[in-house]
Amino acid sequence: MDKIHQMLMELGLDTNIKIDDIPDLDLYMDQVIQLFEKKFGEVKRNDEEKVLTKTMINNYAKGKLFFPITNKKYSKEHIILISLIYQLKGALSISDIKKTLDEVNEKIINGNMELDPFYSAYLNLSSTNAAQFTTDLEEHVKEVEKEVSSLEDDEKEQLEHILLIASLVNMSNFYRRTAEKLVDMIKENKTETK
Incomplete structure (x- = not known):
């Protein structure tokens, strides 16, 4: 369980670009990249990974x-x-992201949306999600430990590790597929309203 707590610290679950992190003046591309690198650089998987590129x-x-x-x-x-x-x-295709953000972009272009409150709501949900994920992961680890304890093997710790990976990927797939269905619903709703 100590390894899980250490891993959670390294994940930087609450790492996001906050509204206060964004200057009030417009930025050139290199400045945007620097902002993202400064904020997300510590939570990269490895040094070769790029946060954001031109x-x-x-x-x-x-x-x-x-x-x-x-x-x-x-x-x-x-x-x-x-x-x-x-x-x-991390979870959606570029075309699904486009479908997801199309209406937001349209509203911004037409002057019908102030993005700050929407983004603040996202950041609030993200913080809540991080707390919930921590709790859920701890419970998930206990469930995996329970399942592995019934197995007869000398290397239970490695089996536990593999089973936890497989189980987390399984959960991730459930969330991703649900998000994809919601993207499809956006498209369906647009078709119905025309």
Whole structure:
């Protein structure tokens, strides 16, 4: 269980770009990358992993995941959207992210949405999710330990580790598939309202 607590610390579950982290002035691409690297650099899996690159941002722009930039500068809204994309890309395809954020982008372009309150709500949910995940993981570890205790093997710790990995991936797949179904519902709702 101590290993799990250490791992949770290393995961940086509450690591997010907060609204106060975003300057009020528009940023160039290199400044956006620096902001993300500063915030998420400590929670990268390894040193080779890139938090955000020019290519990634350009691909997001080409894929119309966020509304067009002005004068090669990224506004606070762009940075918020890039932060959401950064979080979503771990589980959703680029096309699903586009479908998810299309309406938000439209509302921003039309001046019908202030993004700060929406993003604050996301950050609040993210913090709640991190706390819930910690509790759930501890319970999950206990369940895995219970299952492994009934096995006859000299290397129960390794089996426990493998079973925990398989079980967490299984849970992750449940959440991802549910998110994908919700993305599909966005598309269905748009079709119905036309």
